[in-house]
Amino acid sequence: VRVEPTTLEFLARLAGGVVVGDATTTIRSAWPLADVQPQCVTLVEDAKRGHHAASLGAGAIVVREPIDGLSLPQLVVRDPHAAFAAIVTWFRPPCDRGPEGIHSSARIDPSALLGEQCAIAAGASIGAAVRVGSRCRIHANVVVMDGCVIGDEVTLMPGVVLYPNTVLEDRVWIHAGSVIGAFGFGYRTRQGVHTRAAQLGYAHIEQDVEVGACVTIDRGTYGTTRIGRGTKIDNQVMIAHNCQIGPNNLICSQVGIAGSCRTGEGVILAGQVGLKDHVTLGPRTIVGAQAGVMNDLDGDAVYLGSPATTQRTQMQIFASQQRLPEMRKTMKQLQQAIDGLQSQLVALSEADDPHAEPVKAA
Amino acid sequence: VRVEPTTLEFLARLAGGVVVGDATTTIRSAWPLADVQPQCVTLVEDAKRGHHAASLGAGAIVVREPIDGLSLPQLVVRDPHAAFAAIVTWFRPPCDRGPEGIHSSARIDPSALLGEQCAIAAGASIGAAVRVGSRCRIHANVVVMDGCVIGDEVTLMPGVVLYPNTVLEDRVWIHAGSVIGAFGFGYRTRQGVHTRAAQLGYAHIEQDVEVGACVTIDRGTYGTTRIGRGTKIDNQVMIAHNCQIGPNNLICSQVGIAGSCRTGEGVILAGQVGLKDHVTLGPRTIVGAQAGVMNDLDGDAVYLGSPATTQRTQMQIFASQQRLPEMRKTMKQLQQAIDGLQSQLVALSEADDPHAEPVKAA
Amino acid sequence: VRVEPTTLEFLARLAGGVVVGDATTTIRSAWPLADVQPQCVTLVEDAKRGHHAASLGAGAIVVREPIDGLSLPQLVVRDPHAAFAAIVTWFRPPCDRGPEGIHSSARIDPSALLGEQCAIAAGASIGAAVRVGSRCRIHANVVVMDGCVIGDEVTLMPGVVLYPNTVLEDRVWIHAGSVIGAFGFGYRTRQGVHTRAAQLGYAHIEQDVEVGACVTIDRGTYGTTRIGRGTKIDNQVMIAHNCQIGPNNLICSQVGIAGSCRTGEGVILAGQVGLKDHVTLGPRTIVGAQAGVMNDLDGDAVYLGSPATTQRTQMQIFASQQRLPEMRKTMKQLQQAIDGLQSQLVALSEADDPHAEPVKAA
Secondary structure, X not given: OOOOOEEHHHHHHHHOOEEEOOOXXXXXXXXXXXXXXXXXXXXXXXXXXXXXHHHOOOOEEEEOOOOOOOOOOEEEOOOHHHHHHHHHHHHOOOOOOOOOOEOOOOEEOOOOEEOOOOEEOOOOEEOOOOEEOOOOEEOOOOEEOOOOEEOOOOEEOOOOEEOOOOEEOOXXXXXXXXXXXXXXXXXXXXXXXXXXXXXXXXXXXXXXXXEOOOOEEEOXXXXXXXXXXXXXXXXXXXEOOOOEEOOOOEEOOOOEEOOOOEEOOOOEEOOOOEEOOOOEEOOOOEEOOOOEEOOOEOOOOEEEOOOOEEHHHHHHHHHHHHOHHHHHHHHHHHHHHHHHHHHHHHHHHHHHOOOOOOOOOO | OOOOXXXXXXXXXXXXXXXXXXXXXXXXXXXXXXXXXOOEEEEOOOHHHHHHHHHOOOOEEEEOOOOOOXXXXXXXXXXXXXXXXXXXXXXXXXXXXXXXXEOOOOEEOOOOEEOOXXXXXXXXEEOOOOEEOOOOEEOOOOEEOOOOXXXXXXXXXXXXXXXXXXXXXXXXXXXXXXXXXXXXXXXXXEOOEEEEOOXXXXXXXXXXXXXXXXXXXXXXXXXXEEEOOOOEEOOOOEEOOOOEEOOOOEEOOOOEEOOOOEEOOOOEEOOOOEEOOOOEEOOOOEEOOXXXXXXXEOOOOEEEOOOOEXXXXXHHHXXXXXXXXXXXXXXXXXXXXXXXXXXXXXXXXXXXXXXXXXOOOO | OOOOOEEHHHHHHHHOOEEEOOOOOEEOEEOOHHHOOOOEEEEOOOHHHHHHHHHOOOOEEEXXXXXXXXXOOXXXXXXXXXXXXXXXXXXXXXXXXXXXXXXXXXXXXXXXXXXXXXXXXXXXXXXXXXXXXXXXXXXXXXXXXXOOEEOOOOEEOOOOEEOOXXXXXXXXXXXXXXXXXXXXXXXXXXXXXXXEOOXXXXXXXXXXXXXXXXXXXXXXXXXXXXXXXXXXXXXXXXEOOOOXXXXXXXXXXXXXEOOOOEEOOOOEEOOOOEEOOOOEEOOOOEEOOOOEEXXXXXXXXXXXXXXXXXXXXXXXXXXXXXXXXXXXXXXXXXXXXXXXXXXXXXXXXHHHOOOOOOOOOO
């Protein structure tokens, strides 16, 4: 952590922007709004938050467009996120050196093949017949079991476990605590006793996939569970055996995907979504948080609710549900009105002909 | 991985089946439909998929009943899953040797007792007064804390953690990253400050239970959290303190069971189900995905929805929900029809007696 | 485990209570009702359960108020939980010694600073520039990455991973398998390809926080993800980047909190609740199990359902949903009644004037 302060002018040169206000202002640090401190510069994405930043005591702000009538000096830049990232990095340069070389306590089976410039940290285990590409970083206490195949520039954060025969392509990044290739939840049941199905497949994760922390991706029964290139998976996601996840999907936290599901390119699943087994989602399907998908869905559309339906229908259903108690009241009133009308009719028909029977309802 | 090809005839002898079509067909590998490759044999469970296999370029299929009019050679067997498993195993014999003996980097407390032929892998820790049965396989970086009691032929996959005094009976299998016997989420709150309740119990897992990856099963407050014999638990399931789970249950991924719940024999909980604390489920209760169980449920029945109700009722509720927007429209039309009738009645009664007051509704 | 039996009188002295019934009764152990054994003492919190305890064969019970007409001897105490905890501890003294000193296989970077009387167990890794306070217990295979700052009397259970720069204040307790400070799920998407956002922040956990097993708390983008003092977090909870969780919250199992949420003091989130990103909950907000919070909520109130609404409204909605199928039937009956009335009206108006046109509805 850097302790000496600087000027806003210096940061403007660093980030490639223009100062509106006093460029000689002293800046001691850089923090987002939630952590604002005196004499720090902060990021303002929404012009309405400019005065909020001032009231919190920030020393200056980074913005895309200058905000009128603001007492704080402003650093105006084309890409505020990139600029703020550069400034934060200047004040707090990342201190993570990561592993270097092969630690003496790493256990590497003699039959494993390692590429150039791999780092393997303390307590990591590399099993028999494993192949690892070049420039991989395998952190502390990772376990790579027998027969795994790992591409170049793969990062496995601490405690990751790869079951036997897992395949990771280039630049895959897996966060701590995730388990790839464990057994699928498949059993044959006879007379109430469950016997495990075949576990002869493996998990295959294509290039540029990022997998969050504490994720589980099970192996296929006979072949692959596959995650398509460029797909990003958040923490605590569960992907079951035989799934074929398409490329460039975004799968948010705590999503559960049952066995043998398929997704197309660019699918987005929001938090806590569940997919029934054998469901197929078309390209660019978007499913809202907590939805439960029971059937195949066409792509290029948004779905909500459990069971999931189109956004348009589900928004109407949600709105109607909010009015359900009122609807029940209205129904009672309608019933009363009908009873009243019935009485009036009887009275009227009797007045018309006191001796006649009232007309029967159809 | 075996690279030399063989003939379909050879595979028929291996798997005990009959070839319909050209038995001399060359087969290079065996893959499920999702991973089909040229000249490979694939499994067809549903006759409709036979032509799909052909269109994907498979070289032959394994089926129970021959499919008429199919251009592909067919290997007809009584149990296609068993046959296909044998064939896949021939082409890709499992390469997982697993741990053997006791690794020099395993830390075993001198007071621990190990049975015969146990394998304890690198980086595993066995605490004080632990007892382990015979032929157990304890994989890399497993932590068995003080006082645990483990039966025969137990398998603990990499990174499993057993808190003190956990009991595992024979043939229990726990997958990577699971934590058994952690503290229950029980607090006493005074003036807004939470103080931890007693944590004097433990987790007791009966024989033949399989526990998936990243599962958490908390200890009892004073006694057991118990998982009944033969029960199978999928990844990322949470079972809270004091639960008494019955035998031969199937508990799917991401299910959450709050404290002190009980289930009977053969209960099935689908993915992402939640159980409120102190709920009891009768034998063979089945609860559908994402359902929320708020009350005790009778066994031998299927329940859906949140709050969970019987399948029959919930299917009607789901269907009605889909029609809620339409119901709201219909109600407005009914209101208009009633208003219309009211006007007609007024007109009629006035026509009947122009000077009379209209009859009042009851 | 203690094997010699004792008398109820001895336990009454131990726990500070009075015996109603035979104080010379032999007691061999202490178990909760779910685990009751002959000649054991058990805890009865609810007077109705007293006869249940007798029928299960318990030897005596611990109660707050004596139960009339019960054949079992009773140990009457002011605080039955505290008394029962003392008795259970006497029969089964906790055997967990925990780690002591610094194990030879622990890897501690030379630049790390450790306080007094810290225990660091086998296989643990302490990274560069880490600072650890006094009397901390760091269990087996924990990984503390570079630049972390840890207060006094912190406990990290086996396998916990702290990403670089994580801050833990005094008396924080983190259970096995949890991952603190992993990357936030933030990407910029251009032409369908996702690029990771800045990961320059860290996780800051204030004093007296307890974090369950397999929890994930991501780092902030530029600053903190913060957990307020005294907050308790159950297993498998997910807290995303930039969240600011207030003090003394209770966050139950499998809750998912999306990015940049804020909660006030004393908030309670029940199991499997989901919060949309950027949501703010007022102090003492209570959210029921499986609810989905889409908007800011005022404090001092209870909310249920997905989307979450006030308890009062949601209970009415739940009740109405149960009656939805019935409501649809009623609507059909109303329609029929209206049709009947319409026919009657037509008949009546024709009877009134056989040649006249029926009155038109308004």
